[in-house]
Amino acid sequence: MSSSIFEDVDVSGFPDDALTDHQKYQHPLVERYATKEMSAIFSPAMKFTTWRKLWLALATAEQELGIDITDEQLQQMKDNLYNIDFTKAEEFESKFRHDVMGHVHAFGDVAPKAMPIIHLGATSCYVGDNTDIIQLKEALKLVQQKLVQTLEILQKFAIKYKDVPTLGFTHYQPAQLTTVGKRCTLWMQDLLLDYERVTHELTNLPMRGVKGTTGTQGSFLELFKGDHAKVKQLNEKVCDKMGFTGKWIAVSGQTYTRKIDYYILSLLSGIAQSAYKMCGDIRLLANLKEVEEPFAKNQIGSSAMAYKRNPMRSERCCSLSRYIMSLPPNAANTHANQWFERTLDDSAIRRIILPEGFLAVDVVLNLLMNIADGMVVWPKVVEKHVMEELPFMATEVILMECVKAGGDRQELHEAIRLHSMDAGAVVKGEGKPNDLLERIAKDPLFKAVHDKLDTLVDPKMFTGRAKEQVEEFLEEEIKPVLEKEKGLLGKEVVDGVNV
DSSP states (O other), rough: OOOHHHTTTOTTTOTTTTTTTGGGGGOIIIIOOOOOOHHHTSSSHHHHHHHHHHHHHHHHHHHTTTOOHHHHHHHHHHHTTTOOHHHHHHHHHHHHHHHHHHHHHHHHHHHHGGGTTTTTOOOHHHHHHHHHHHHHHHHHHHHHHHHHHHHHHHHHHHHHHTTTTEEEEETEEEEEEEEEEHHHHHHHHHHHHHHHHHHHHHHHOOOSSOOOOSSSSHHHHTTTOHHHHHHHHHHHHHHTTTTTTTTOSSSSSSOOTTTHHHHHHHHHHHHHHHHHHHHHHHHHHTTTTSEOOOOOOOOOOSSSSTTTOOOHHHHHHHHHHHHHSHOOOOOOHHHHOOOOOOOGHHHHHHHHHHHHHHHHOOOOOOHHHHHHOOOOHHHHHHHHHHHHHHHHHHHHHHHHHHHHHHOOOOHHHHHHHHHHHEEEHHHHOOOOOOOOHHHHHHGGGGEEEEEEEHHTTTTGSSSHHHHHHHHHOOOOOOOHHHHTTTTHTTTTOOOOOOO
């Protein structure tokens, strides 16, 4: 009976009149993950109000250099920077088949006195490329802020666990001991390098400036009747008004060199690499039950296995990071394929990869802060794993102490080798605890250390300078950054981690 009920179910789609408000694809990066902060930077509101600011900056600078533009025209432009009728702009764009001219006319509608001088001498890339650079700069500022905040949170974790011994791993096999805090500084070191690169880009990022259709500034030279000095001043004034004092690209074609996009996306890829490394370590440690990421009271780890506590935030961080790391080759190919002064095959892909790179990195940094702030360490489990391997590591110390007491080094070495082989067989073959120390405690060859075996296998004796390295790194490398950027530490992160 039940099989007949299912027979007429359309498994390949749905009726046109069903769920009409939910038939359009929603980008999960935007709808599910992206923060309000970063989304605002790449929003239409930010893009098109920046276009208007650039037009106002251009007209103001042209007036200052003698072009016949009135204060009334400039005031009308200023009064309507945020008065955008997007429907009207779309109508104009549809009419002219040109997005920039659509917005020129929409601006002119609300600032009619200024209409004759809006976009005077400029090309589309004047507003397009300069706005891109401004958005990149603002997005980098937000990334810098969250990198610094992440470092501050991790610093507290590193201090707390700076002297807690834990197994080091090479080849994911037990190696010499380190500390939980020292391992955290490895994550911090990567993020510190990322911070330094972000800071470098913010300091040196150039504006495209006022360049004209092929970068020769020919239209502006004509506007100023051949006065080269005024054309140079115009570029300087516009860049200064838009917050790029002394920072503009020296020469360009129609666009700024797309190599800048590659540098920016490579920087974002570097942050993603750091995040992937940190969260990958946390996922492995979660399997060992040594460390866990935050787990909400009502969080469900698995729909089938109710007992599970999956490191889903770290997994999401790795997933998004993997996407970010895939973006630089797109920018590299775009730059390499820009023929002569410009080709338009850069446009569509840049509309995707630049915003999405920043949207994803912003989510990744929010996740890192959330994970680091609530990360749980289980010291007894950490200690248990240390003590399972420490007897093997301590054998050299035991051997040297016995030799100092008059023992035969070669005889002692052979005895340790045999005891180690037998203890390893018990661990691997029988699944029992490591009994190497018990074997040594019963062997008269090692009588010289029988009464101090416990002190010879204190884990803190085997962590080298890990504790001191943590203290030095935090004092010498991290503290100066946090002091320099203390203004960023107090800034609120608007969006939390909801899923």
